[in-house]
Amino acid sequence: MERDKVMPIALISLLLLALTGTAEAGPLDGPGAPTAVICSACHGFAGQSQSNTMPILAGMAPWYFKKAIQDFAAGKRTSPEMEPYAKQVVQFGLDDVAAYFAAQKRTVTPVTSDPAAIERGRAAAAQCTLCHGASGKGDPAKGVPDLTGQPPGYLKSQMLLFKADKRSPGDAQLKVVKVLMATIPDEQLADLAAYWSSVR
C-alpha cells in the first residue's frame, strides 16, 4: 500500500472507532458488580435490558429493587425464574447489588410500540396518574414505582398478573391497583403499556 493512502485509512479507522467504540462499557469494580453481571444474561449489561419481557434495572431506585428481590426470595411475588436468583442476590449482598444498579445510567427500552397504541394509552392514562403521578415516575414515599421507559411487554405482563391476582397474592398494599386492573380490558392494558413505555 502506498504511504499516501495510509493516512486517510487511519483517519477513517479513528472515526469508526469513535463511533462504534466501547460506549456501553460501564464500571465493573463496585462491590455489587460481580453479582450483578450474572443478572445481565437476562437484564442486559449494567441492567440495560434489550428485550421486551425483561425489566430495565439500570437506574432503578434501591428501595424498589430491594422490595422486589425480597418479595421474590420469600415466594411472595411468585416467579419460578426470579425466586432462585433473588435468593442468590440476597446471599451475595442485596444492598450492594441494589446500589450497583441504582448507579448505572438509566436507559429506555429499545422496543418500540405502535404510535396509535401509544396515543390510545395516553388518552386512558389518567387512571394511572392518580398514584404514579402525572409524570409516571411514581412516589417512593408511598411505595409507588416508576413506570416510564420500561419494555411494553414487561409492563403489560405485570398488569395482567395484577388483574388475575397472580402478582404477590394477598399483598394489602396492592389491593387498590388490582381492583383498578380488573376494570380495564386487556386491549387497553396493552395501550397503557405502550404509552408508559414511551414516556421519557
Next chain:
Amino acid sequence: MKDPTRREFLWTSGLGLLAAGCAPTVADYAQKSGRRVVVIGGGWGGATAAKYVRLADPSIEVVLLEPNKQFVSCPFSNLVLSGVRTIDSITFGYDRLRAHGVRVLHDTATAIEPDAKRVRVGNDSLPYDRLIVSPGVEFQWEQVEGLAAAQDRVLHAWKAGPQTVELARQLQAMPDGGVFVLTIPPAAYRCPPGPYERTCQVAWYLKNNKPKSKLIVLDANPNIISKTALFRAAWASYPNIEYRGSNKVVKVDPGTREVTTELGDKVKYDVLNLIPPQRAGTIAVSADLVGADKRWCEVNHLTYESVKHKNIHVIGDSTIGLPVPKSGNIANAMGKISALAVVSLLSDKPVPPMAPGNTCYSWVSDREAIAVVNAYKIEGGKVVQIEQKLTPGQSEMWAQNAVGWATSIWQDMLG
C-alpha cells in the same frame, strides 16, 4: 511518545484492519507488547469471556480464536427442525466483539504449551499471560460401531449449523408414515433437556404435517433426565412419540437404515438423528486438561483455573465437578466469572467470589415453553446449589420469557 508506525497504528486501531480490507492472521500477534489474554472458542463461554475481559479492563489485549465466521445458537435450534424459526434468526457475527477491541481470529488452536505460555496455531504461536479455554464438546464417534465411517450421513445436529438445516430438510422430505429415530447418549452431555425438547419439536411437526408418522426415542438413560414431569405432561399431546428408556444405541448401519441397541434390538428408521456420546473439546484433551476419565476438565470453582495447568482456565461444557448443567447460560456465567477472575489475577487483586446461575427454557410446542432455574452460592471455596425451581406447567408466557432470555443473552455474549 514516538509516532506509531503504519503497522502498529493499524493493529492498535482495530477497525483499521477492516477499513484496510486485510484480515489479521495469527502471525500478526506472534509478539505481545502488554498483558494479553487468549481465548480458545467463540461460543457461549468464550465469546462472553473475551468481551467481559475487555469491559473490565480495556488495557488488556484479548485475542479470540474461533474457526467459524458466524455463531449459530444451539438454544432455539430445535425450533428450526420444526420450522418455527429460521437458521438465520439464530445466526450472529463477531463484529460487535471486534468493536469491543477483541482481536477475533478465525483459526483453530492446534496445541497449548503451558510452560512457554503459548497457543500454537499450525506453525505460528500466540503468547499469553492467561489462557481461557472454552472448546465445547467433541463427539466420541468410536463409541457407536459404524458411526465414525458414516459421520457425513448420520446427523447429530448437536452443534447448530448446517446439520440443523439438513436434518430439518430430511424431516420435511420424510414420507407420511415414516419413522424418525432420535437417539440420546448417556449423561453427561451438552444440554440435558435438549433431546427431550427436540422430541417435542419433531413430534409437533409430525403431528401437524405427517400424522401417520412415528418418532421413536432411544434413550441411553433410564428416564428423561431433566424437567421429567413437565416433559411427560407435554408428551401427552403427542401420541406419535414412542419413548424407550435404557436403550443405549451401540451400532448404526446407514446401508440397512437401522440402529442396534445394547440389548440387541434392531430399530429401522427413515430419518435418523443420532446424538453421539461426548467429551471435552479436542484441544482440552490434547493439552492434558482432562481428568482421569479422559473426558472432562476439573477446575477451581472461583477462578475456573485448571487443576492440572497454571494460568489456563477452562469454562463451559468441557468442565466437570460443579453442580451445574452443561448449558449455554452456565457457560455465559462462567465466561463472566472467569473474565473477572483473570483480570483480578493479572492485576494482583483478590478474585471476587461469584457463583453462576442457570435459566433454561424448553419449547414443548410452537408456542408454549417450560423452564428450570438454578441458583448457586460459594461455600468453602466450592459452588453449591441454593435452589432449583421449575415452572408449574407449560405456557405461552414462559415462551415469551424464553424469547426475552434469548434476545438478552445473545446480546450479552456478542452484542
